[in-house]
Amino acid sequence: MTATQPNVDRRQLSYIAGQAADARVNVELEAEGMTLNIGPQHPATHGTLRLVVRLDGEQVIEADPIMGYMHRGYEKLVEVRTYPQINTLINRIDWLGSFANEVPFILACEQLMGIEAPPRAQWIRTLFFELSRIANLTLFLGDMGVQLGAVTPVFYAFRDREHILNQIEAATGGRFHPNFDRIGGLKDDLPAGWVDETRRALGQIRKFCDVMEDLIVGNEIFEARTRGIGVIPADVALSYGVRASGVDWDLRRDNPVGGPGAGLVYDKLDWKVWTHPDGDSFARYWVRLQEVREACHMVDQLLDSIPAGPIMAKVPRIIKVPEGEAYVATENPLGEMGYYVVSQGGLEPFRVKIRSASFSNMSITPWVLKGTYVPDVITILASLYFILGDIDR
Amino acid sequence: MPSADTETTDAGAETAVDEGRSALLEALTAELGDALLDSHLIAGKDLWIRVGTDAWASTADYLRNRQRFRFFDFLSAIDWMPSPYGRSLDAAVDNILEGGNPLGSSGLVGDHDEGGDAAAHQASGAGAYAGGETRFQVFARVYSLTTKLGVTIKADVGNLGDPLQVGTWTGTYPGADWHEREAYEMFGITFVGHPGLRKLYLPGDFEGNPMRKDFPLLARLIKPWPGIVDVEPMPGVADEGGDAAGEGEA
Numbered sequence: 001m002t003a004t005q006p007n008v009d010r011r012q013l014s015y016i017a018g019q020a021a022d023a024r025v026n027v028e029l030e031a032e033g034m035t036l037n038i039g040p041q042h043p044a045t046h047g048t049l050r051l052v053v054r055l056d057g058e059q060v061i062e063a064d065p066i067m068g069y070m071h072r073g074y075e076k077l078v079e080v081r082t083y084p085q086i087n088t089l090i091n092r093i094d095w096l097g098s099f100a101n102e103v104p105f106i107l108a109c110e111q112l113m114g115i116e117a118p119p120r121a122q123w124i125r126t127l128f129f130e131l132s133r134i135a136n137l138t139l140f141l142g143d144m145g146v147q148l149g150a151v152t153p154v155f156y157a158f159r160d161r162e163h164i165l166n167q168i169e170a171a172t173g174g175r176f177h178p179n180f181d182r183i184g185g186l187k188d189d190l191p192a193g194w195v196d197e198t199r200r201a202l203g204q205i206r207k208f209c210d211v212m213e214d215l216i217v218g219n220e221i222f223e224a225r226t227r228g229i230g231v232i233p234a235d236v237a238l239s240y241g242v243r244a245s246g247v248d249w250d251l252r253r254d255n256p257v258g259g260p261g262a263g264l265v266y267d268k269l270d271w272k273v274w275t276h277p278d279g280d281s282f283a284r285y286w287v288r289l290q291e292v293r294e295a296c297h298m299v300d301q302l303l304d305s306i307p308a309g310p311i312m313a314k315v316p317r318i319i320k321v322p323e324g325e326a327y328v329a330t331e332n333p334l335g336e337m338g339y340y341v342v343s344q345g346g347l348e349p350f351r352v353k354i355r356s357a358s359f360s361n362m363s364i365t366p367w368v369l370k371g372t373y374v375p376d377v378i379t380i381l382a383s384l385y386f387i388l389g390d391i392d393r
Numbered sequence: 394m395p396s397a398d399t400e401t402t403d404a405g406a407e408t409a410v411d412e413g414r415s416a417l418l419e420a421l422t423a424e425l426g427d428a429l430l431d432s433h434l435i436a437g438k439d440l441w442i443r444v445g446t447d448a449w450a451s452t453a454d455y456l457r458n459r460q461r462f463r464f465f466d467f468l469s470a471i472d473w474m475p476s477p478y479g480r481s482l483d484a485a486v487d488n489i490l491e492g493g494n495p496l497g498s499s500g501l502v503g504d505h506d507e508g509g510d511a512a513a514h515q516a517s518g519a520g521a522y523a524g525g526e527t528r529f530q531v532f533a534r535v536y537s538l539t540t541k542l543g544v545t546i547k548a549d550v551g552n553l554g555d556p557l558q559v560g561t562w563t564g565t566y567p568g569a570d571w572h573e574r575e576a577y578e579m580f581g582i583t584f585v586g587h588p589g590l591r592k593l594y595l596p597g598d599f600e601g602n603p604m605r606k607d608f609p610l611l612a613r614l615i616k617p618w619p620g621i622v623d624v625e626p627m628p629g630v631a632d633e634g635g636d637a638a639g640e641g642e643a
Contacts, residue, residue, distance in 0.1 A: 068594035075579075076603055079476070080613055111438070238463045238538070240568030247538065249464070254541050325522045327439065327534060327545065329466075340534075340545075342471065342521070355467040355534075363571040392594065 016231050019059075019371030033061055038377070040069050048388055049362075053369070053377065060377060063369035065362060070392040075354055082347045083109055083183060083319050091177040093337075093356060094390040097136035099128045099168070100332040102181040105352075107263040108328040108341045109183045112321045117263065120309045121185040126264045127302045128168065128180065129330070130295040131198075134205055135164045136333035137292045140385050141212045144285055147382035148225055153215050160208040163201035170194055183319055185312035195303050202296045209293050217286065226281035230368050230380035233279060240367070241360035243335055245279030251331035264330070269301050281383035288385070320347055334358055334385060358390035411436040413540055417460070418442070424455055433522040441545045443523040449531065449548040450560030450586075456535055456544070457565050464536035465566035466543065468573060470550070470580040471530050473517055474606045478613070521547075528552045529580060531559055533569075550582055561586040579604035 039050040048069035054062040074093065078086045090105055091098040103125060110116065117125070142157020165175045171190055172178035180187050216222050234245040243249055250273040252266040274290040276283035321343040329338025335357030342351040361384050368384075369377055414434055421442060422429055428448035433441040444452045456462040517525050522545075529550040536543045551557050561584040562569035573584040574593040581602040584590060592599065601608055 068592075068596075071594040073603065076610060080610060235463065236567070239457075239465050239566045241465045241467065242568075249538050254538075323520070325441070327543075336466070338466070340467075340469070340532075344520075351471050353467065353469045353471075359571065360467075360568065363568055366570075367567065 013231075016371075036374070040066075049381075049386075049391075051365075051377070051381075053374075055374065058373045058375075060369050060372050060374065063366050063377070065365055067362075067392060070388050072389075072393065074393045075352060078349060078352045080348060083321060083349070086349070086352075087181065088177075088179050090354070091179055092389060093354065093393055094136070094332065094334060094358070094387045095176055096139060096387060097132035097333040098174075098177045099172075099180060100132040100136075100330065101337065102179070103129055103264070104328045104330045104332075104337055105339045105341070106181045106183055107330070108326045108339045109319075109321055110263065111326045111328060112324050112341065112343055113183065113315075113319075114322075115184045115313050115315060117185045117313055118310050119265075119307045121311045121313075122263060122265050123302060123306045124186055124190065124311065125181065126266065126269075127299060127306075128171075128178070129264065130299050130302070131164055131168055133295045133333045134292055134299075135161055135168065137288050137295075138164070138205065138208060141209075141216075141285070141289060141292065144379075144382050145216055145222075147378050148222060150215070150219075150222075153212060156208060156211060156215075160204050163204045167194070167198050167201050170197065182312065182315075184315035185310070189311050190306075195306070198299070198303060202299055205292065205296055209289060209296075212289060217289065223282065225376070225379055226285065226383065227278075228280050228282075229376050230281045230372065230383060231279050232364065232368055236367065237279070237364070240364040241336070242364055244284065246275045246277035246283075248273060248275055251329055251336055255329070263328075265302075266298075268305075269298050271298050271301075281379050284383040284385070318347070320345065321349070329355065332357055334387065334390060335361060337390075354393055356390045356393060358386035358388075359393070362386050362391050413542055414440045417540075417542060417544065420460065421452075421455075424459070425452065428452075431524040439543065439545065441523040441547065443525065443547040443549070446548050446550065446559055449546075450562060450565070452546055453533070453535075453562045453565040456546075460537065461539055462535040462537045462544070464538055465562075465568045466534040466536055468531065468533035468562060468569050468576065470576040470582055470604075471532065472580060472604065472606045473521070473525065473528050473530065476606045478609060523547055525549055527555075529557060529582060531576065531582060533562065533572075535566075556583070557581060558583045558585050560584070563587055578602065581605070 033054040033056050036053050036055055037050070038053065040048040050066040050069065052064045052066060053060050072092075074089060077089060081089065086105065087102055090101045093101045138157050138161045139154075142154035145151070145153030168178055169175045171188070171194055172180040174180075232242070232245050234247050237244045238247065252264070253273060271294055274287050274294060276287050321341070323343055323345040325340070325342050327338055327340040329336050336355065337357050338355040340351075340353035340355065341349050344350045365381070365384065368380060372380060411434075414436075418432055418434060418440060421432075425444060425448060428445040428451075429442060430445060431443045442452075517527055521530075525547065527549040529552070530547050531550055532545055532547040534543060534545045548559060550559050557580075559582060561573060563573065563584075564586065570588070571593060573587055574590060576582050577584060577587075577590050578592040578595050578599075579602055591597075595603070
């Protein structure tokens with residue numbers, strides 16, 4: 001299997017080359033720049049991101065994101081907590097898709113302990129993983145409209161996301177922070193009638209996707225402001241750890257650690273990885289729209305085939321993870337999220353490196369914003385899509 | 394199971410993947426020679442290698458440009474010294490009963506007892522996968538999209554008092570920029586050749602390197618953890634207390 005080469009067309013390449021050349025000329029002429037401070041309280045920054053940009057006229061010469069307004073030091077905090085306690089904490093990393101944060105950590109612990117969750121638990125895990133993806137990405141699909149001045153889509157997004165959050169709450173007790181995954185299985189089984197309710201909720205999400213396609217994707221203003229804007233070539237994306245630009249790579253299918261069937265059941269489903277060759281803001285939006293539809297398709301199949309059986313493997317009452325190291329990553333709503341767990345055999349990990357998707361997505365901004373225009377900064381940031389808690393951890 | 398060279402789990406479907414990793418390890422051994430200090434391979438799972446400090450940057454270059462490991466995953470560091478503040482799950486009362494300081498140690502940074510100093514000198518990643526000789530290590534991970542393999546690369550950096558320097562990866566993987574800035578502020582490791590090595594999260598005037606083990610977690614010093622006091626026995630399980638009960642059930 002080879003990675004597909006990006007099919008970026010010449011128009012975009014020349015556009016980006018032109019932008020870069022302009023920026024270079026400006027630097028060489030020592031054009032007197034203006035420094036503009038965006039954030040940390042600007043509404044377009046989804047939280048407390050601060051961006052210091054040096055401008056020449058409308059053009060960005062240099063962009064410098066200032067991080068750390070939400071740094072909570074999770075990597076330090078987890079060193080003094082037991083494994084079950086950590087599960088509560090890491091729910092707060094990417095708060096829009098909390099369940100997806102728990103899964104790679106639990107899988108890493110299971111790998112070290114040599115435990116495998118029973119099939120029913122694996123099925124329901126995958127189910128909630130995809131529901132988190134839907135809950136997370138629906139908000140993004142609406143939010144992109146707000147950044148472009150269209151207020152309606154985000155209302156639809158908040159309204160329809162609630163259907164999914166209700167289902168997550170019905171099963172786990174928490175709308176945002178389910179804390180539902182356990183080493184060796186799950187906290188609870190599904191409540192009665194949940195499967196049918198979830199099917200109804202998926203119908204709402206499918207309708208929402210169609211509405212978004214009508215409202216946003218076909219919109220002339222949207223196309224004008226996103227097509228060919230913020231192009232990231234595949235090679236650059238990869239060296240920043242970002243999956244984009246037509247690269248056919250998805251950890252749900254291509255997980256190098258333990259193969260696709262490690263703890264989740266994606267290998268038993270019929271689905272495809274969506275890519276878009278352009279690598280611009282439009283492509284990023286379009287791919288996520290398709291991913292929500294694909295997730296609905298996957299949840300449908302999962303609901304049809306949940307096996308019977310226990311939801312918890314036999315695990316010790318007091319969880320001690322044997323000595324060793326493991327890195328497990330999953331394809332979270334925003335990209336790859338993984339935990340490098342170093343255990344020395346105690347109740348608490350010795351070191352946990354949290355590899356979060358938004359951190360990598362955000363670290364590419366100095367590169368991609370160079371040479372763009374101020375209004376495009378907002379759309380590019382929105383299309384890269386980050387959660388501040390996921391950057392700062 | 395530290396530093397076992399090859400650890401065979403189950404054979405069968407995983408053998409093919411394992412062949413890929415073995416071939417990669419052979420290629421790395423041929424290329425790096427003596428600079429490849431140690432390796433650890435878990436069949437069907439993952440590969441760890443440890444390279445010499447000087448070969449850190451050139452290993453990245455080789456992996457990216459010759460082995461087509463184009464996806465940069467992450468870069469970080471680790472401090473192998475055991476925490477001088479004791480196990481934080483010990484209740485303060487336990488420490489007093491054992492004749493220790495209720496905080497588990499003498500308190501603040503740079504104020505260790507002799508035992509702590511000795512531990513700091515001996516600390517190394519010797520027991521870790523692919524080994525280690527010094528207290529501080531950097532490690533990073535890259536993927537190949539063509540072979541669908543990942544590899545974790547480690548390198549020793551030094552002990553406290555050493556310069557703690559290692560070459561930068563930013564020339565090979567531009568995405569290493571922020572990761573190295575984070576490792577710089579959290580562990581105090583300097584990446585030689587980095588274009589703008591400055592703090593990422595912390596305020597500019599922050600002193601200390603928070604992720605080092607001897608940096609106290611102030612929240613726990615101000616209000617010590619009460620310890621495990623409220624563990625109720627599971628129904629039907631005789632309360633043997635602590636570990637014995639856990640293992641009995643396993």
